[in-house]
Amino acid sequence: MNRKLQFRVSFSALAMLLVAAIFLAACGAPAAPPPQAPQVVKETVVVPQTVVAQQTVVAEKTVVVPQTVVAQQTVVVEPTAAPNPEAVIPNVEPNAEITLWTFWLSPTFDDYIKSTIARFQKAYPGVKVNWEDHQATFQDDLKNAFAAGKAPDVINLSVSEGWVSDYATKGLLLPLDDKVSQDVKDLYFPGLWNEQLVDGKNYQFPWYQGLSVELVNMKIYSDTAGLKLEDFPKTVDGLPALCKTIKEKTGTLCDIRLTTNDLLSQMVYEGGVKVISEDGKTFTFDSPEGVAWLQMYVDMVKAGTVDKSVLVTDQDRVGLDLFSSGNAAFYQTGPNLIREVRANNPGLYGYLAAVPAPVGKSGVLGKGLMSLSVKNDTKFPNASLALAQFFTNPQSMLEFSKQVAIYPSTPKSYEDPFFAAKPIAIEDSAKPIAKDIISKYADIVPTIPHKADVNDIVLQAVQAALFNNVPAQQALTDAVTKANALLAQ
């Protein structure tokens, strides 16, 4: 063989051997110790004079001194790290990598979410969290993700829109009651923990809560219509008379929205209607209470005192935009959305007032807003439970409340002086009474089979009564017949 070629072959072989050696050395490096390895790595014992002692040094050596010992040794004890008080879920999988999806929180709350994740990772070292925020397409994205087997481990679901029971009834969420200790459950308001139950089981950690208030445009309500804020109706059945007065005095229509994707729920809270029999085999929303509830809205439409397109829209923003444009006297929403009014119409902000939202015949002020659930087939159940619980623990929720006008679902958070401080801006006006209201939240709607289909049937019936002169009783009775046919399938 040619000398030059020989040299090249030998050199290449040596170079490859060197690279392989370096590679093996790197891979052969010992793995990092597990997060909670045994403690006491170094210990040096000081014995000033005569010592008759038997000492056991953990992890190093055992020193037995039977007689007189003159020795001098220095003791340095590294204290055992105390467990993180926020790490309440045990047996979190080491090196877990989990995904969190939130609903419409980015970019406004990017810093809050990232800092909470960083704090979580300190409490549960070794767990990696991938965060994604989804907005208008959240539901479609989530359904596609479930269909593709790539759903996130921890999911932000809306309790008020009924998403938790939607997914839980399909077996897609992890039931929490036997996965979480009683101490953890006791961190939350009981009414919020026991929401959206499916067959008596809970599938969600209650997250941030909202309060319903009536935002009032004082320019229309007080200056033009001459009404007093303290006379704003305390109950829902006072709204028709108010709308009539406002229409007569100002010419503006009321900005009231039906919850079109969950009318049964609205019937229960506002009308005190029993929507389904105890055995769950027959729908009963065509009762006198149901008819009375529907008739109230029919009368308002006939009197021409409500904006019809807002009444039946399924998008809260439509109603909020009407109010923000300064063309409505009041609108029911959460204080956290006052920032939208301020952004869209700064001139209106100075005319805003807020009063508690009217209560329905059920007497229950409302139900929860948002929650965090864990998907049923997650590879890291304990890590996922830990993340969901961490975001909903008192400390995390207190910090969130300081950023925006939402309220914690944990009683302990309200002990902070933040909630006792006198409100300055209208966004904070509900702070002093928030705990009292939220502690009374309860989900009083029973589990509804074929919920989406039944709600669609009810929506058609409501529209027929509102806009097609079908008597309310007939519309609801026809709807009950169709809904019962679904149960029979």
Add this chain to the structure above:
Amino acid sequence: MTKKLNLTPYLFLAPALLVIGVFILYPIFAVVYYSFTDFNIVTPPVWTGLKNYTQLFQDDVFWLALRNSFIYLLVTPILIILCILLAIAVNRKLPGINAFRAIYYVPVISGSIAVGYAWRMLFDTNGLINGVLLSAGLLQEPIQWLAEPALTLPLAMSLTIWLGLGFYMMIFLAGLQNIPEELYDAALIDGCNAFQKHWNVSLPGLRPQIVFVAVISSLAAIEVFNEIYTLTGGLGGILNSGVTMVFYLWKQAFRLQHAGYASALAIVLLVITLLFSVFNIRSLERGSEQD
């Protein structure tokens, strides 16, 4: 002598065939399969046989959607007439005529969703339309345009016409420019006025374009979705007044999570569209043969 198989053309076709296979053929076969199942997207489908089809033919909303879709076909003759008139109007050698042609084309490139939301704001109770009509004294009280069942379909059809004007106008304009000038000269010599000139020369000369526009605009009308969705806020209008076939299909699949039933709707829509297209083309071609 055996013929040697030449693989080269197939290799050139392979990428396109792969794309067609994955994005067109596979979804069609999947939809046919799902139409015989109960499928809610998030859990695996369950075979139910013909249940979706029997349910479909007993569904009042399906027949309402079919009716609305056929009513929507009225945009086709309106578009043909308006676009021919526009094409005749801009087919002149006037200074700045190109600017007019461009202005008429702007809605085509504006995007139906953006335009739909803009129209929704225009026709809002407190929108510009009511504002102008109230200021002019033509209204005493604002009309809630988008909350009137009788107005949902006409508003959506108007939006479709407005969006399509520029596109079909360009097609007719190109057709007009292909008609020999001598035919118009001959018509002038024969004493035709402007109307007779266009009736006897332009229209027959535009027959191929009319057939083309009739077919594609009627298919687009049957398959309308964007205009209904944006104007009705995704609800299909009060009392389903704006629900069309594709909208109902979307609602069943993605709102109510009945993807199996929606697949059955899609198959029925496919058959209707095919029959309609064949009928459309045959009758228009028969008309040109008789000429």
